[in-house]
Amino acid sequence: MALGIQAGRDMQQVQKFLEQYEQMSRGAKLRFVNGVGLYTLPALERLAGYDHGFSARSGGVSEGYFASLNLSFTRPENRESVMENYRRFCRAAEIPFEQMVMDTYEHGTNVIKVDRADAGKGYLLDPLPSCDGLVTNDPAVTLITGHADCMAFYFVDPVKRCIGLAHAGWRGALGRIGARVVKRMALEYGANPSDIIAGVGPSICPSCFEVGENVAKEFAAAYPDLHCVLEHEGARPHVDLWMVAVKQFIEAGVLPEHISLFDVCTMTAPRLYSHRRDKGNTGGMAAYLRILP
Numbered sequence: 001m002a003l004g005i006q007a008g009r010d011m012q013q014v015q016k017f018l019e020q021y022e023q024m025s026r027g028a029k030l031r032f033v034n035g036v037g038l039y040t041l042p043a044l045e046r047l048a049g050y051d052h053g054f055s056a057r058s059g060g061v062s063e064g065y066f067a068s069l070n071l072s073f074t075r076p077e078n079r080e081s082v083m084e085n086y087r088r089f090c091r092a093a094e095i096p097f098e099q100m101v102m103d104t105y106e107h108g109t110n111v112i113k114v115d116r117a118d119a120g121k122g123y124l125l126d127p128l129p130s131c132d133g134l135v136t137n138d139p140a141v142t143l144i145t146g147h148a149d150c151m152a153f154y155f156v157d158p159v160k161r162c163i164g165l166a167h168a169g170w171r172g173a174l175g176r177i178g179a180r181v182v183k184r185m186a187l188e189y190g191a192n193p194s195d196i197i198a199g200v201g202p203s204i205c206p207s208c209f210e211v212g213e214n215v216a217k218e219f220a221a222a223y224p225d226l227h228c229v230l231e232h233e234g235a236r237p238h239v240d241l242w243m244v245a246v247k248q249f250i251e252a253g254v255l256p257e258h259i260s261l262f263d264v265c266t267m268t269a270p271r272l273y274s275h276r277r278d279k280g281n282t283g284g285m286a287a288y289l290r291i292l293p
């Protein structure tokens, strides 16, 4: 009997989460500045004193399958072209060029606290130690993460005035890097998770993210009460990474009404690079987040 009541409660929790996820605010804005496309999230735009966005692939100097605003240093392209793309991206997004700090794109879950002493790391100076997540409360740095299907997680605490940004592919999502960023903001800056406004960037959508049986099993095991593995008759399983993101934000204490999704799929949007669609022959995009001085 007691077990029956517990099972009923669990079902209610699952149902409640699914409703919250379905009702979540979705949709990005896209603007072009000197040809450079920039996606933004309305919920983060409404916050005064912060700036954020996500680059599209137009307005740069790269050619061929990197065309044209490739912002990835890890792909086999002429470094000077990528640097010039960053200059154009910075002018369009009004980011001081010397003040960026970049993640190292490891598909891990390490989160690093940065400040103005780290400005330039990853492009002008040596890279940071291995990390996919960054936190700061310093307005003299702009956090940058690289993407080409993987999610960008944005976090802003307007009360304690601190921010976090992460690169989360399926491995990072599985390892709950989003929850780790929230915990780090709480630890370093006293952020209260219920004050944090969070967003999930352009990335491969639930309809496109096909996985093998082993990856599907890992997600089912890591999120046993979440219906994030979607089984389609006669097809390989799919994983809803956006749902996994939202779930870990809520587990970390972020309020559902403070979470929103860009709702832009990199695999089907021709303006974006997609590692999977282009079978690895592609460039990279940048997510950025900063506190305005």
Ligand SMILES: [Zn+2]
Residues within 6 Å of the ligand: 204, 205, 206, 207, 208, 209, 265, 266, 267, 268
């Ligand atoms: Zn898609």
